Amino acid sequence: MPDTSATVARPLADERVDVPINQTSMVFEGYIWSVRQDNFDYNGSSIVREYIDHPGAVAVLALDDQDRVLLINQYRHPVQMREWELPAGLLDIAGESALLGAQRELAEEADVQATDWNVLTEFYTSPGGSNESLRVYLARGVSASTEVFDRTEEEADIEIRWVPLDEVVDAVLARRVQNPGLIVGVLAAQVARSRGWASLSPADAPWPRHPLNRHLPDSEA
Numbered sequence: 001m002p003d004t005s006a007t008v009a010r011p012l013a014d015e016r017v018d019v020p021i022n023q024t025s026m027v028f029e030g031y032i033w034s035v036r037q038d039n040f041d042y043n044g045s046s047i048v049r050e051y052i053d054h055p056g057a058v059a060v061l062a063l064d065d066q067d068r069v070l071l072i073n074q075y076r077h078p079v080q081m082r083e084w085e086l087p088a089g090l091l092d093i094a095g096e097s098a099l100l101g102a103q104r105e106l107a108e109e110a111d112v113q114a115t116d117w118n119v120l121t122e123f124y125t126s127p128g129g130s131n132e133s134l135r136v137y138l139a140r141g142v143s144a145s146t147e148v149f150d151r152t153e154e155e156a157d158i159e160i161r162w163v164p165l166d167e168v169v170d171a172v173l174a175r176r177v178q179n180p181g182l183i184v185g186v187l188a189a190q191v192a193r194s195r196g197w198a199s200l201s202p203a204d205a206p207w208p209r210h211p212l213n214r215h216l217p218d219s220e221a
Contacts, residue, residue: 134181
């Protein structure tokens, strides 16, 4: 058998790789996001790859004092489905922090505010074809927002429902819900709750893996 001692000795973690990019161009600029083409050298080969260039996003797992999760149901045109999701949205406002973006999305999509915020988890939604990074916040101490927002387009007929966390986990495992932010968020919450929420991070924790933060030291990301 191969010697795996060096691998076992290191913590299991993704690693940042700074690959020299020979050329980059925007081949399509869309209304919401764009497609970028990079030419780079890797493993002795010159490689061309296209991917969605994304501003990043946040999602909010709002949990009430009965361990119910706030879910929204809305239409998603690429898959032509009404999906159950966590409140979420793009980080497309210049200068807005991820935390403020999450608080804004929770208010705009569900008319809810919260007093206690933590980072629950974060992930790349589709790393083979997009640089989108999504951070999921845990929000507790929830109450009705002081402002009610008008919703338009796909958000005009959003349905809001509070569902016990265990019931949402069952729906995930039964493959009845498909949204990745929901799946990752509720499974992370289920495990974190079983461990007394010890894995939570401060709401303003650095986010070094977000593509826009790659040039920053981890303490400033």
